[in-house]
Amino acid sequence: MLSLELLFDITLSVLLLILAGTALHVRHLYTGIVLFVAFGLLLAITWARLGAPDLALAEAAIGAGLTGVLLLAALARIGPEPPPRRPPARALSAGVLGVLVLILLIRAVLPLEQGPQPLPGLVSAHLDTSGVSHPVTAVLLNFRAWDTLLELVVLLLAVLGVRQLQPAGYKQAHAWTLLRAWSRILAPLSVIIAGYLLWRGSHAPGGAFQAGALLAAGIVLLRLAGLLPVLRWDDWPMRALVLMGIVVFLGIAAAGAWLGSGWLNYPPQWSGNLILLIEVAATLSIAASLSLLVIGEREELGT
Amino acid sequence: MSSTLIFLCAGSVLWLMGLHGLARLHHPIRRIMAINIMGSGTFMVMIALANRGEHSDPVLHALVVTGLVVAVSATAFALRLAVAISAHKSGKQQAPEPNE
DSSP, X not given: OOOHHHHHHHHHHHHHHHHHHHHHHOSSHHHHHHHHHHHHHHHHHHHHHTTOHHHHHHIIIIIIIIHHHHHXXXXXXXXXXXXXXXXXXXHHHHHHXXXXXXXXXXXXXXXXXXXXXXXXXXXXXXXXXXXXXXXXXXXXXIITHHHHHHHHHHHHHHHHHHHHTOOOOOOOOOOOHHHHHHHHHHHHHHHHHHHHHHHHTTTSSOOHHHHHHHHHHHHHHHHHTTOSOOOOTTSHHXXXXXXXXXXXXXXXXXXXXXXXXXXXXXXXXXXXXXXXXXXXXXXXXXXXXXXXXXXXXXXXXXO | OOHHHHHHHHHHHHHHHHHHHHHHOOSHHHHHHHHXXXXXXXXXXXXXXXXXXXXXXXXXXXXXXXXXXXXXXXXXXXXXXXXXXXXXXXXHHHOOOTTO
16 A cells, blocks of 8 residues: 555656656657756655755756746757657667666665765764854855855856857847736845845755845846846946856955965854855856856947 | 655656667757756756655755756756857858858
């Protein structure tokens, strides 16, 4: 007899697999992208079910929202595909190979379930000295701050790479009246909720990534409704916002290395405030970078 | 049978579906979606493992939060490359410039 929770988990997994399969193989690419967005939202529910609310928030904003906008914008520029050719013999061999690889994978992954798990104990033992009381935020901005710093660098590299490749600007469709009216309500709400998530991050699920992604979603919405001017890397406030997170983070890390406690080691009495400072800078930086990635437009070079 | 077990298997299958799509599909957007689905499968294995004990593992959660932002950056860059390639191809086909 299946318990109710197990039934829910199985339903969720089967739905995810069906959505992923149809998103990839459905005939019309547009339908595939819409299904992919639905897949992202269902994934957010899965994260919440697996006890990772931080991740559910980030997935709903980034994985489903921003990736969907990116895919649809790319589809508008690339255009539909030529009809596929699929020799059946290859499909059969791919299927057989897939089953073999799946058996190997599952044999490798399943023993991990019984493995030892020393990290949660270590984190909770050192939580008092980290300056925040939410373990995920403590890991992100104190114990493994290197990851977060390098992630901001990756984001900057992506913004720079996208800027190099920017194709000529495309004409934006005239915004639907309802979208305009709604975005006037939703955008201020996204600012308020992002501020709340940022503030909450020190003691509960939330933090810089979720807040930044939500802010970016609000900016994208306003831009698509035609209520914001063009966003460009050229404008110096935009540049300052994108670079601010890395500069503040590096500044604090270098100050720590110079004045004593070591690279990315905060003095315990200040760590709460320092983490808050880094988080505010990183939120604005992530919001600016993500919105530039999604809706940034080409600047006129050499004029 | 626990929910960790179910999601470990589902994550592996998702990863494999992504790999299959990456190998079999031709349109660049479909391939990029396939890579994203592979990433989602990996994240699912990590989060299912984080959930196996009494306390969930914050290190794995933090890694996946970081991974999500890196994934969306890479996706944006990959899509822009795909757009640039298709613009390049169609430019070659439609308007050959003999003087350049």
